[in-house]
Amino acid sequence: MSHLYLDESLDLARVAPGDHVELTGDEARHAVTVARVRPGERIAIGDGRGILVHGVVTSTGARALVLEAAEIVREKAPATRITLVQALAKGDRDELAVQAATELGVDAVVPWAATRSMSRWEGPKAEKGRQRWAAIVREAVKQSLRSRLPEVAPVATTAELPDRLAGARILLLEPTAATALTVVRPDGRDLAFVVGPEGGIAPGELDRLIAAGAEPVRLGASVLRTSTAGPAAIAVLSVALGRW
CATH class of the missing domain: 2.40.240.20 (Hypothetical PUA domain-like; domain 1)
Incomplete structure (x- = not known):
């Protein structure tokens, strides 16, 4: 190899x-x-x-x-792009999510300062954190022999997410959702997965994002860590998109 x-x-x-x-x-x-x-x-x-x-x-x-x-x-750019909106998390759990998502084919990453995020990127730390994630993405691309380098966007607040994801179909990974991700079928729009921090997405944030058009979906009966939920969702949709 x-x-x-x-x-x-x-x-x-x-x-x-x-x-x-x-x-x-x-x-x-x-x-x-x-x-x-x-x-x-x-x-x-x-x-x-x-x-x-x-x-x-x-x-x-x-x-x-x-x-x-x-x-x-x-390699042509994918017809349907996948964006991971990953909440900032304590330790290296958010970084593990970004690394695995890149290996699995994510096309863009948006760091999210969720209400329940224990980690905070503020002031100069915001750009330093983005650069850290960009370095992780770059190394994951090299390890997996990918031809395209996903972009890591600046950190976003909940209020900024709808505009950042304009035109994309937003899927909220929520364990209590009635709809299973496995029944979701691509409709031609780009896809964006929103993954909450360790404590989950706050009720007020769920309401705000759903009001902006986001769809709550669940992965299964178990509750996954923030480090594994996004990559698992990408794997599921990669089959539906014909990537795998």
């Missing part, structure tokens, strides 16, 4: 088999000095926008390596 390295500044659209692609900067340094990639090894280089170039490394330097392209994979 190839190891994947990302460089969003690369223009891979015109690369053909036999061409040489140069990877530079921190990503190349990590490949050469940390992962110890050497000439003759097979790796992949991606632009994060749907193109992966697989090939064999022909040369390496301290902060550069050159790949001879053998196979170019061009």
Whole structure:
């Protein structure tokens, strides 16, 4: 299996088999000095926008390596995008959710400052937290050999969510909901899953989001942790969407 390295500044659209692609900067340094990639090894280089170039490394330097392209994979953007709205949670539970959701194919992530969130991103901490999640997403993309890099949006309040998710079908993961997620069928709109924190979504937030058009759905009889609910929902809908 190839190891994947990302460089969003690369223009891979015109690369053909036999061409040489140069990877530079921190990503190349990590490949050469940390992962110890050497000439003759097979790796992949991606632009994060749907193109992966697989090939064999022909040369390496301290902060550069050159790949001879053998196979170019061009993947179209999904017809139905999936967004995970993940409530901020204590410990690393929200980060675990973001990591797993990325591996499972989520297309965008929105950090949510829910009423019952124990963790708070305020002031400079807000951008620092977003960057932390973006780094987790990037590493998960590389681990899972995905061609597209999901965007991590700035943290949103409950009041901001309807505008942030305008045009999408919003599904609230709520254990007491009457509708099971397994009976939901895609209708052509993008999908957004809203996952609450450890204490669940507050009643006032449920009312506000439902009034904005969100649909409460349940995953099953058991109550999942905030770290597993979103990824589980993505897995269910990936079958309905034909992704799996």
